[in-house]
Amino acid sequence: MNQSLNPWITSPATGTETEASAMEPRRPPAATITGPLRGMVEPDAADRLGHRPVTGTATVWVAGVHGGAGESRLAGILDGARPTEHAWPVPNRDQDQDHGRPAVVLVCRSDMRGLKAAQSALIQWASGAAPDVELLGLAVLADAPGKLPKALREFAVLVGGGAPRLWLLPWVESWRLGDTGAGPPAREYQRFATDLAALTN
Template identity: 75%
Template sequence: MNQHLNPWITSPETAEPEEAAADEYVSPPAIITGPVLGMVEPDAADRLARRAVTGKATVWVTGVHGGAGETRLSHLVEGARPTEHAWPILEDGFSKPAVLLVCRSDMHGLKAAQRALIQWASGAAPDVNLLGLAVLADAPGKLPKALRDFAALIGGGAPRLWMLPWVESWRLGDTNTGTPGREYQRLITDLTALTN
């Protein structure tokens, strides 16, 4: 299968042949920016809740399951606030909040992210500006291939995907070590650019 296809919105029948010459231009994967025509809404039990939020935030960080890391990431990004595992609905009812979905890289976390992205892509989520999905490592070391491939597949359903490594100091309770690495710095830089 062509690695440049977004499996959420491109069918194999419309794929470009893999035999394309090396100097031939291959278009980047399609980016999903909102609801997708024909996407089936998930069952009510599989939907992320909605929650009215007060105040302002540059980014609303939404963990798609308990222990996803939404609070930790919200402390790294200036002006970000966690939403307590729910889609944010702003007080004014008219503004479109900028949302970053967050999950852990284990199968439970990735499936929760998949359900949230299906909810968003089907139009069953509130109207938000979804910035992307951040997948935080659930353990030290290299992510197993099966989880890495599944994360890439699920990430195709978000406008952007950030794969973030394990931070041992967080496990030991040290949260004052600053930005933990280049992947996190890239996330912060990207979110700042997307929300200014």
């Protein structure tokens, strides 16, 4: 795959290459962004994700970028994960000196509002305006049953180009009905959990 296609780094050369990259939803297209980018301008203050002091430890902090993103739901199915209440986690360095940077997964819904909120949070991180965290990636949870419309899927992949990794996670009907004990669909969510376990061990 051509490593110059990530629109967060360079513009795509042809439409054909962009379509090909969209066939790989688990990874952003082209070169992977692993940290802040030189020259990236931070978003307006109103569009930034807040900072929240946290205590204790977590294998991964799950940060929803908007209300209803699903951060508590995801944190509940991941071993050792904790939600951040829609903010970047800022650990108490006096208590957590041996734990390094907090590992964070951003979470949004797959509607346009959710994806734009994720885009703003990723711009904040890429500009260096976020706290010092290890961003593992962006998880996009389906906002409705059925297949994601093409325009939203393409935009999700575009937004995901600003994260080290992208996971597109399907709708879970039992969660909608309030069945908190029912597990999520096996394949996509188990793969997501496996990926995070490998990244945080």
